[in-house]
Each structure stands twice: as C-alpha cells, then as structure tokens.
Amino acid sequence: MRSDQIEVAPWGDRTINKSGSPNRIAVLIASTWQFTKRKPLGALGGVIVLGLLIMAIFASWIAPYKYDETIAGARMKAPGAQFWMGTDNLGRDVFSRVVYGASVSVTVGFGAVLLANVLAALVGVTSGYFGGAYDICVQRVVDAWQSFPFLVVILSMMAVLGPGMLNLILALGVLGAAAGSRVIRGATISVMQNTYVEAARALGAGHLRIMVRYLLPNVAATIIILATIGLGAAILAESALSFLGFGVPPPYPSWGAMLSGSGRSFMYRAPWMAIWPGAAISLAVFGFNMLGDALRDVLDPRLRGGGGRPVG
C-alpha cells in the first residue's frame, strides 16, 4: 500500500472520530475529495447517481407535466423548446415521463438490492460460519438457482407473481440474494481465519454474537460493493422485464415499458420516443457500474472481475 493511501483512510483515526460532528463532516468531505482524485471515473459515476436520486425524489417538481397527462393537440411533437424530448403517441411529454421513470427505477433498484443483500448476508454469513451439512445443503440450492439463466427464471417468477412494482422487488431481491450469498460466504470464511474470532469464542461469545459483532462488520465492505453493482443490474433487469410486459404495468412510466407496447409502431414517425428512455437506462446503469467499480478498487481489490450482470 502506498503511503498516501494510508493517510486517506479516515475510519481508523480515533482522534478525529471522537471529536464531534463538525470534524466528521470535514473528514467526509476530505475522503470524498481523495476518492475523486484517485478515481475520477468513479466520481463521475457518483455524480450521475446523485443526479438520478435527485430526479427520482423531486420528480414532481422537476417534470413540467404529470407522467400520465395528455396534452391536447401535442401528439408526437418533435423535441423543441416546449417539449425537450418531444411527446409520445398519446400526447404525453417524454421528458416528464423520463423524470418520473427515475423514481420507478430507483424504487425498484433500492428495494430489490436491500432485500437481496439482507437475504444474502443472512444466508452467506450463516452458511460460511456454521459450515458442515447446513452449508452443503444451502450451497446446492444456490447452485440450482444459479444454473438458470437470470432472465429465464425471473420471467417465470414474474409470470407467477404477476406484474407490479412490489412483485418485481420480491423477484429481483430473491434472485439477487442467491448470487450475493456466495460471495458473502467466501468473505465470511476468510474473515473467520482471523484470531480475533477465535479470541471471541474463547471468551465465551455465542454464535449470534460472533456473527453480528465480529463477522458482519468485517464483510460490510463486500456487501456495500455488491449493493452498488447490484443496483445497476437491478435497474437493467427491471427495464428488460418491463420491456417484455412483466414488470411495472402502465401507465407507470417505467423506462423499459416506454420502449415497448402500443407505442412501438409509432416510433418510426417519432424516434425520440425510443431514444430518450433507453439513454436514461444506459446512463443510470453506467453511473452505478462506474461508482461500484471504483468503490471496489478502493474498499476491496480482491473482488476484481465480474461486474454488472448482463441481461438481454
């Protein structure tokens, strides 16, 4: 490790942490600045993600129209001063729909990733900690889940559950957990080699205490990285499923759904209907992937390779 990297790590310095909140903010700003200097592309990803979040949260302030508002006499208007991204075949403002679409993507993405990582941590840490027959059984089930192509199994699950945002979060979360649990299990096993785990056991700490107090905090970096890269993958999967008609149902402005359905035949006359939602998906996923990549390099270089899960 280079010397400037050691100085960067603010978490280990107790004097800074103890001395109250103003310094904490200063540390946060300093470490963000260091991160930006070391990983400019990652910082760019962070800016994109921030923009996406702002768009999602303040959609109703940013968008000039409601997502399902039909503007009289404005069918398939080309992009211009009034309609920045044009209007669709039903006379709805594409820009407003793209802005509202961000909140759909962010809701599904964060919901799915939260569920996936809680499940993955639960399965991964216990599987790695207890080992033995329990581990073998759990890993065979994970194997079976993973031998299905992602899109095929998620499509089957969505057909069972029916379209809808909550169902989408459930399906993506459960499926994402399978892959994540494998990685967390690996990290858990390597953390368990440390003598402090043995020391805790010698002092009489129970299973639960060891897992929660000693293992979980030490695999947290892995979980954060998995979550960031998983967010991009979840948004991509949501859009693919909505594109196929198994995701978020209309009139909700999911980016994937905007590219399919009844509007498809009108795209030859109004290509902007196809261009902007796709560009929004790409930019959002790009942002998460860039940020996730940089975070991984900084927090845990062992996880290199892999990357976002390609769907479709």
Added chain:
Amino acid sequence: MKRYVFRRLLVAIPSLLIASLIVFSLPRLLPGDVVQLMLEEKAYGKDLEDLRAKLGLNRPMHIQYVEWLGQVVRGDLGESLWTRRPVLEELARRLPISLELGMMALAFAVVIAVPIGVLAAIRQDTLADYAMRSMAILGLSVPGFWIATLCVLLPAIWWGWSPPIQFTAFSANPWAHFAQFLLPAFILGIASAAAIMRLTRGTLLEVLRQDYVRTAWAKGMRERVVVLKHSLKNAMIPVVTVLGIQVAQILGGTVIFESIFGLPGMGRFLFDAINQRDYPVIQGVNLLIVSVVVLMNLLVDAFYAFLDPRIRY
C-alpha cells in the same frame, strides 16, 4: 479424466434435481388457470373438471411431479396444452436456431473481447486503457433490447432498410439464413464481450506480474511471445470459467432477441408459453436450458486440463 467427469456428473445430479423441482413447481403457481383460459378461448372440453382430468391437473402436486420426472427420464416432455404437439419435437426444431444465435453471439464476444482485453492490459493506465475500460462498462450498462430497437428503427427511418422479419431456413437460402443472425448475435454478444474483456484484462495483469514472466522478459523474448504464449494461456483459465456463466446469460437473452428479430427459437417459444400458461412447454424449455448450462460448466471444467497441464484429475 474419465473418472473426474463421472464424479462431476454425480455432483451435478442433486443440483439438477432441485432445479427440476423449481422447473416443475414454478409454472404451476401461475395465477389464472390454463384450463379456464382454454375453455374461454378455445372450446376444448365440456366443463372445467372434465378438461382438468384430461390434462391430469386434478391430481395432487407431488404425484404429478413424480410422474413428470418419470416421463422426462424416458425422454417424454409431454405435449403442448395449446397445439397438442409433442414438446420434444418442437424443441428439436427450435433448439438449433437458439444455439446458432447463442454460439454466434459468444463467438462475437470472444473475438472482440480477448484482443481488446490483452491490449488494455499491456497498455495499462494509458489513455487507450481508460477508453477501452470505459467502453466495457458502457457495454455492460446499455440494455440490449434498446440497441436492438434502435438497430431496427433508425435504418428504417434513414434509408428505408429493415432487417428481415420472415425467418429463412438454411435449406432455402444458406446465405440469407446466416445473415439474419448477424445483427442479433452481435448485439446479444455486446454485454458478454464487456464482461469477458474486463476479466481478461484483470487476470492478464496479474499473470504479467509473475516471476516466470519476468524470466521470459529477462531471456530477451519478444513481447509477442511473452504476452501471447507465456501469459495469455494462464490468464485464460478464469475467463473460460466465466464463459460458462456467459452461456447461461446469452441463452436468457435469446428470449428478448428472438422476439425482436422474429427468430422462431427456444426463447420465443418460452415467452409465448409463459403468456399462454402452457405448463409442459415452460417446463420443457426450462429443463433443457438448465441441462445445457450444467453441461457447459462440465465442459468448462474439462477444458481446464488443456489450458493448465498442472491440473490433473
């Protein structure tokens, strides 16, 4: 080697069994009863119970599962509830189309990704490296169905050209048959290419720092020999592993691409079957896909020995 493959097959059996249980139970949980649908849309039977009995859907779930498993082992995947045609026969017709699409996509991916990955590794931290890495992340981020949509849409608007929607059989016109796969296979391969490129770069960088590579340099070997002969082969082992995963992803992608480009393959078969709640078809396609993936992973393991002679089974 033979013993190893046999042992690997034995390990695969429990996974396949669990997968078969998932395959079997998932479509049965579909809301909306196929029997109801069939009665409404096509007057198949006199009443619901009559039709259910005819389809064997009125018996307990576990008995249906065991019966189904028995049939599968004997090579009988049942027949489509809608067309009444044997699923196996239909799959035999459609699998080659999906395999052709998938193989071409994988070939595109490898041919594009490996050279770029090698180049990015030996020019680490140069402008070219940054550009290629950013392109790779972009490739992972852009949804394939969007590129496919634009590839159908924009040429049609600009030049009035659109890809053929009618499927051409190999026997009818070999060149047209081949050509219709080019565009979908290329787009399908982009995401895999990005993943493979990143991995190739990463592992090659690791191998290039090994002592034996330094020895090769010290002996005065040319860069080409050091990189391609001494390093690349060892760097390819994790890449080959990922190929197995990529096959699964590409097979999943066929669902979208066969629908957009009008190819009558397995993915489209599955998509239509899900929409029509055609249990035997959904089960058949899923089972076939899982088997292909498990087989691919077995092949990948066997291929290791070729790449790394230190691995003995």
